[in-house]
Amino acid sequence: MQVELFDTLSRQKKPLEPKDNTVRIYHCGMTVQSRPHVGHLRGYIVMDALRRFLRFKGYEVRLVQNITDIDDKVIEKSRAEGIDWRMLAERNTGELLTVTDALNIERPTVMPRATQHIEEIINLVSQIIEKGHAYESEGDVYFDVRSYPAYGKLSGKRIDELESGARIEPSENKRDPLDFAVWKAAKPAEPYWYSPWGKGRPGWHIECSAMSAHYLGSEFDLHAGGEDLVFPHHENEIAQYEAATGKGFAKAWMHVEMLNLAGEKMSKSTGHLVLASDVFDKYDPNVLRMFTLRVHYRAQTEYTMEGMDEAQAAWERITTFLTAAESLVPEPALASEYPELDEVLSDDFNTPKAVGMVFDLVKQGNEALASGNKDKLAEATAKLNLALEILGFAPRRDRGGGDIQTLLDLLVSFRTELRKAKAFKWADKLRDMIQAVGLIMEDTKEGTRIRFR
Ligand SMILES: [Zn+2]
Incomplete structure (x- = not known):
């Protein structure tokens, strides 16, 4: 039986037809400015189940799920917390992985971080400029929306409709309110990379165009993400890639609807959300x-x-x-x-x-x-x-290996808690007692582990 999914671009159900036995999927992952909330997890759970189903159907699945570890909000948030932006991004990425592991969500084939792909991003920006669809302006680079007639094909938005709501912020150097940044000049004390346009960093949309192309090539099978990303994020991803290369971007688009809270979208910026960690407490x-x-x-x-x-x-x-x-x-x-x-x-x-x-x-x-x-x-x-x-459910049996593992994990977290509370005497006593019954508890770089002797 052929798998069909509703494609946002063609606005109809479309059969999944990979060119070989591998289904190539790009799923827009989290921007790690803050801790994961349940709103994020809906997409991760749906993609995990889809991947398992496709594998059951006999396909290989190459799933690329990115981490946006640099953008305005990551910088803002790290300043507010008074920590390095890299530390903030690592901490939140770490929590995302802990949460998705707990949910029995398999790790993606590749989990690229935007900051590891600056070279690919710069190359793509250069290509867009060469093709005449982007321009440099005081160290920023903007995509020239009016130069690209297919703009709006995913979201169904028309240029004249966009025009009325658009405006130029005082900090921007664009020619037209519709244009969007693909590269941003570094402001004082901001992180930066060297580029042909001076010190700067990528815009958010270009990261996904560059990383998906790098790992999946052109015309990959499925691009997925939350419904809130259709416009402008995904619209811009298509425009950038297709304008730069003349090749087709994703063959189909899958959008997972929002998980709301009291009728509104969960939002990191307003704090209207339920943290993933709070859900698992209960x-x-x-x-x-x-x-x-x-x-x-x-x-x-x-x-x-x-x-x-x-x-x-x-x-x-x-x-x-x-x-x-x-x-x-x-x-x-x-x-x-x-x-x-x-x-x-x-x-x-x-x-x-x-x-x-x-x-x-x-x-x-x-x-x-x-x-x-x-x-x-x-x-x-x-x-x-x-x-x-x-x-993707993982029922725990009432007996057998699963339960012993749960108990061992519990002992490890108990020792970790004791150490955190600086109750070292009790932490060591616990370790000695565990060793006395024939288990080995050891502290490694990744944390405390417990194993059979
Ligand atoms: Zn994306």
């Missing part, structure tokens, strides 16, 4: 995945406690069933195919329908359990395990 990470995948990626949704509590109850129905099923089917198999699930996910990645099928399986399984029908139970469990794997 809920198992699988609950947030359930909450996310119960809604179609193209539907706006609200983050609410009631919604999360419902997702928690739903998740518990699954784990309770799996635990109960183990009494009759102690070594559950993994189904190799599940055509009905394939069908709904191939049709614009309909995860709410897939989640509905998961609960049908739990119901069938519970009935089989009640009637003692071992074959039916085994069949439902095998399908359920496949569905959970494709959607």
Whole structure:
């Protein structure tokens, strides 16, 4: 069955047709000016599930998920906190990885940082200038929007419509209010790189054009990101790349709708948000995945406690069933195919329908359990395990290796907490007690580890 996704550019469902067995995807990752909030995680969860599904379909997936580690807000925020901008970016990137790991989100194939690709960015800017679609002005470089007739094709915005709202800020040196910066001259005390236009740094939009081209080439299969990025970010990404190279950019565009809070988009700048770390204080990470995948990626949704509590109850129905099923089917198999699930996910990645099928399986399984029908139970469990794997859920079994690992992790974090509180005597006592029962606890550069002797 062919996978179809709704393409923002052609405004219709479009089959995914990679040129070989690899699906090439670029997903706009976070700007790491602040700590990750649940609004960020929706896109990461959807992309992770999509990647798992495509792999189940037999594709290789090359997923590039960038980190924007330099931009106005990163600089502003680091000044406000009185720390180096690199430190701020590293700290928030680190937290993003901790959170996505906890959510069972696989790390992308490549996670490029904008600051590691300044050379590619400068080359792309130079190409745009050579083609006559950008100009230098007092150390800034601007994209000349009027020189590029296809501008607006993604968002459907027209030049005359944009014109009315546009204005030139006093700090900008552009010729036309519609133009946008691809390179910004460094202001005093700002970080900079050397370029043909003097000391400066990249504009935000050019980073993604350059990094996607570098890792995926032209006409890659899918460019994804939050709905709020359609304009201007993605519109500009297309204009820059296509104007510079004359080649086609992404073949299809996938936009994940917003996760709102009290009717409004979560926002780092206004503080209207729920931090990822706060969610995990209360809920198992699988609950947030359930909450996310119960809604179609193209539907706006609200983050609410009631919604999360419902997702928690739903998740518990699954784990309770799996635990109960183990009494009759102690070594559950993994189904190799599940055509009905394939069908709904191939049709614009309909995860709410897939989640509905998961609960049908739990119901069938519970009935089989009640009637003692071992074959039916085994069949439902095998399908359920496949569905959970494709959607990226990670049920923890009540027994076996998983639980021991949880306990070991707990001991490690307990020792870390003791050390943080400068209770070194107790931290060492804990280590000695653990070693006395035949385990080794050691402090490494990456932190404390525990292992069997
Ligand atoms: Zn981007």
